Amino acid sequence: MQLSHIKLKFEQELKNEFPLTEIGSFFYILTEEFSGKKRIDVALDPHFELSEELRLKFEKALERLKLHEPIQYITGNTEFYGRKFLVNKNVLIPRPETEELVGWIVSDHQKDKNLKVLDIGTGTGCIPISLKMELENANISTYDISSQAIELARKNAELNSAEIQFSELNILETKKLDQKFDIIVSNPPYVRELEKDSMQKNVLKHEPDLALYVADNDALIFYRKITQLAKESLKEGGKLYFEINQYLSEETKLLVEQFGFEAELKKDIFGNYRMLKAVKL
Structure with missing residues (x-):
């Protein structure tokens, strides 16, 4: 799965819980935490392919966000x-x-x-x-x-x-x-x-x-x-x-x-x- 697909998934599944700007903030915080990629890196390489391990990390984080768990507890x-x-x-x-x-x-x-x-x-x-x-x-x-x-x-x-x-x-x-x-x-x-x-x-x-x-x-x-x-x-x-x-x-x-x-x-x-x-x- 590409990083851009994960971003879209976050936007779709969290849109009823958070403003779009906050969803974007969650995504970029997690991207840097999980992969070391900053916002500019994502912009330059949106089609970056995620490993299965990385994909699972994002999926688990998404489920925790749906429960309104603070992003700081998710990143630790x-x-x-x-x-x-x-x-x-x-x-x-x-x-x-x-x-x-x-x-x-x-x-x-x-x-x-x-x-x-x-x-x-x-x-x-x-x-x-x-x-x-x-x-x-x-x-x-x-x-x-x-x-x-x-x-x-x-x-x-x-x-x-x-x-x-x-x-x-x-x-x-x-x-x-x-x-x-x-x-x-x-x-x-x-x-x-x-x-x-x-x-x-x-x-x-x-x-x-x-x-x-x-x-x-x-x-x-x-x-x-x-x-x-x-x-x-x-x-x-x-x-x-x-x-x-x-x-x-x-x-x-x-x-x-x-x-x-x-x-x-x-x-x-x-x-x-x-x-x-x-x-x-």
């Missing part, structure tokens, strides 16, 4: 802050707004030396690893409740040659942190159950509930606990950074301020308040 990797990260069903796929959070931290601390940084909620490791790569002298630790997430994050640390201290920990059951930090950062679960109806199928069906959802009646549970720990474990003048629920931005800011922090909200590129920085006074 994604890009974050210009670097490659492995992903699987045990972790959330890193989002652009999380890159913006990392960018804010890097911008604030690029000239600082010997920072002690704690990331809470490791996931793929995209936040602590990116910070280590950008703030080379920083000492970075990270906690997650999921052993599967930590296992994957360790692989990503090796892949990116980043030295990170990993620990398995349930932050909600933690009474005290055993070190003092200059920075604590977290992208905790913050999607309320009532918001599920507005979410895309690929997220609802495939990404881990543990990393996404909180109860409607206590949506800020993680922010409250982490801020409480940060109050005792941040050095004077230390900073707490959060990715936040845009619909609860003012409530989150108020909560942090009630613990005696000076808080600042920041908008993402779409104009939504998705980040918060709090300084320990």
Whole structure:
């Protein structure tokens, strides 16, 4: 089968599920992942003959796309802050707004030396690893409740040659942190159950509930606990950074301020308040 025939098959069988431009994006991502051929290579050689092994890879990927499985889970990797990260069903796929959070931290601390940084909620490791790569002298630790997430994050640390201290920990059951930090950062679960109806199928069906959802009646549970720990474990003048629920931005800011922090909200590129920085006074 020729590559052009596979492209047509993707368009025909996915047309009722996705826009044509998105189908094209899926096809070119998979073509590069499976064969190493970039978009320009496909344009120059559309009649490239697929081996049986390659044809089967495309067929399997097509069936997974029909079930709205994220393309990143199909390829097994994604890009974050210009670097490659492995992903699987045990972790959330890193989002652009999380890159913006990392960018804010890097911008604030690029000239600082010997920072002690704690990331809470490791996931793929995209936040602590990116910070280590950008703030080379920083000492970075990270906690997650999921052993599967930590296992994957360790692989990503090796892949990116980043030295990170990993620990398995349930932050909600933690009474005290055993070190003092200059920075604590977290992208905790913050999607309320009532918001599920507005979410895309690929997220609802495939990404881990543990990393996404909180109860409607206590949506800020993680922010409250982490801020409480940060109050005792941040050095004077230390900073707490959060990715936040845009619909609860003012409530989150108020909560942090009630613990005696000076808080600042920041908008993402779409104009939504998705980040918060709090300084320990």
